[in-house]
Amino acid sequence: MRYLPHTEADREAMLARIGVPAIDALFADIPADKRLDGLLDLPATRSEMEVEAALGRMAGKNTPAGSVPFFVGAGAYRHHVPASVDHLIQRSEFLTSYTPYQPEVSQGTLQYLFEFQTQVANLTGMEVANASMYDGSTGTAEAVLMAHRVTKRRKAVLSGGLHPQYRAVVETVSEMAEDAVVALPPDPTGTEAILDAIDDETSCVVVQSPSFYGELIDLAPIAEKAHAVGALLVAVFTEVVSLGAIEPPGAQGADIVVGEGQSIGNPLTFGGPYVGLFATRQKFLRQMPGRLCGETVDAEGRRGFVLTLSTREQHIRRDKATSNICTNSGLCCLAFTIHMTLLGETGLRRLAASNHASAVALADSLSEVPGVSVLNDSFFNEFTIRVPGDAAEVIDALAQNGILGGVPVSRLEHDRPDLADLIVVATTETNTDADRAAFVAGLKEVLS
Structure with a gap:
């Protein structure tokens, strides 16, 4: 049984006390086209096995970070966790x-x-x-x-x-x-x-x-x-x-x-x-x-x-x-x-050095791709590149080829056409020489 303690009179009294005519007024700041109109389109009942199988199929549509060459950062980074x-x-x-x-x-x-x-x-x-x-x-x-x-x-x-x-x-x-x-x-x-x-x-x-x-x-x-x-x-x-x-x-x-x-x-x-x-x-x-x-x-x-x-x-x-x-x-x-604690000061410094070396190697390789330029003079394990055309389209094309090549700036900076050709690229100790080579080769193919 659902636990719904409030009567209609209770709800009317609460709304009157806070000075709004109806519950919908509490959501006035949410655009109407963003609100759910009615119930979600979900089946009323399913067995545990059926739900597990359905959710498993949905989860299978994701691309886990470690399954492909992965260069996404912009605030969240893939590192090895012991x-x-x-x-x-x-x-x-x-x-x-x-x-x-x-x-x-x-x-x-x-x-x-x-x-x-x-x-x-x-x-x-x-x-x-x-x-x-x-x-x-x-x-x-x-x-x-x-x-x-x-x-x-x-x-x-x-x-x-x-x-x-x-x-x-x-x-x-x-x-x-x-x-x-x-x-x-x-x-x-x-x-x-x-x-x-x-x-x-x-x-x-x-x-x-x-x-x-x-x-x-x-x-x-x-x-x-x-x-x-x-x-x-x-x-x-x-x-x-x-x-x-x-x-x-x-x-x-x-x-x-x-x-x-x-x-x-x-x-x-x-x-x-x-x-x-x-x-x-x-x-x-x-x-x-x-x-x-x-x-x-x-x-x-x-x-x-x-x-x-x-x-x-x-x-x-x-x-x-x-x-x-x-x-x-x-x-x-x-x-x-x-x-x-497992890393200690020495381990952290080695980890940081590995990250920086990976970024330098990738930046050097990407800068040799025709039409691509690296914008940063100094960086740690993340930098920005400029590509010909729309960066979001480039990232989508790379993803179709099994490479997650970074974050287009336009995904976060909306209504800024001057930034539409920029990609923020991150690389860590988890990226191999093969990953970097695949990224460079994939970018050349997409831009050719």
């Missing part, structure tokens, strides 16, 4: 754990979160990190809100190299809060005049490096200009493995560092769940969203862990919360921590 990571996170004490509302009895959870925070702080070159966010995009929006609290200003400047989806999340959150956002035009080559956009009303400037287009950005002069006018620098990354090769954002003057941690410990999984990383300087600690685990000793002097800070809306003083982010990506954090 089998031990999945084995350990499947343990029942981890897989079934939940938010530690009585934290001191959740010593295992607090300990791995403490280790996770330590790893993130070391990677980013910052003094303190929280116990994770949902993903890089929502973490970036939270960083902007945090900067507003710190500076008492309400205007964010977004670099044209910021991931378009991250930019959209920031703009959505800022619109609801009536905050100002200055989003600079897309910047494939890292040559924008971002310093000119920073003024005395700026709360923060948000810069991604490597950028969405793959360009490495020198953050130091941007940090200097921001600090000169009392603003903060929010440094963003989507490829955390890059921190094994480039100078950490904290060493370049960043005040808040935020990004996506999916590349370490977490597979692509068709888009999620992922794990957002968030770090800042000690002096801004109490304005940081999420929760912070700390180390202490118990009454008998034994090492223990506590929930040191939890500025979230589900806890006490909820009206003073710095964020409505109500949990953290716990299992994804654990996967990150296990993989990072």
Whole structure:
């Protein structure tokens, strides 16, 4: 039996209380042509075996990342995840754990979160990190809100190299809060005049490096200009493995560092769940969203862990919360921590070097394809190429030949015909010489 407790009178009373004439009014912001009109066209009943077979046929239409030469990135990356990571996170004490509302009895959870925070702080070159966010995009929006609290200003400047989806999340959150956002035009080559956009009303400037287009950005002069006018620098990354090769954002003057941690410990999984990383300087600690685990000793002097800070809306003083982010990506954090522990500093540096070498080799080969040019002077494992004609059509043609050759910029930057010939290409340690050769040969065939 379906559980429907509300009577028609109950529903009418609730609608009257919130001041709308009908339930449809609650969905007024969703375009009418995007709403479901009636029930889904699904059979009323099927057996378990029939459902399993039908879903299996649907899943078979997908092309898994490892089944073909794969060069898709743009915020989510295919890396090798050791089998031990999945084995350990499947343990029942981890897989079934939940938010530690009585934290001191959740010593295992607090300990791995403490280790996770330590790893993130070391990677980013910052003094303190929280116990994770949902993903890089929502973490970036939270960083902007945090900067507003710190500076008492309400205007964010977004670099044209910021991931378009991250930019959209920031703009959505800022619109609801009536905050100002200055989003600079897309910047494939890292040559924008971002310093000119920073003024005395700026709360923060948000810069991604490597950028969405793959360009490495020198953050130091941007940090200097921001600090000169009392603003903060929010440094963003989507490829955390890059921190094994480039100078950490904290060493370049960043005040808040935020990004996506999916590349370490977490597979692509068709888009999620992922794990957002968030770090800042000690002096801004109490304005940081999420929760912070700390180390202490118990009454008998034994090492223990506590929930040191939890500025979230589900806890006490909820009206003073710095964020409505109500949990953290716990299992994804654990996967990150296990993989990072297995790698260690030396392993991460080797992994980063392998990624960069793969990208250099691919960029050199692609630049020799007639009509193709590589736009970036400096990059990590991702770069942008310009192709003759429509990039989306080129990518579709490659896919028909069993090669996933990257992300056309037009897929994310709509209504920008000047970007329609650009493709963001990513390559990692999982790509072989044969993969790269197939990509080059396939692109030559498509463009011939």
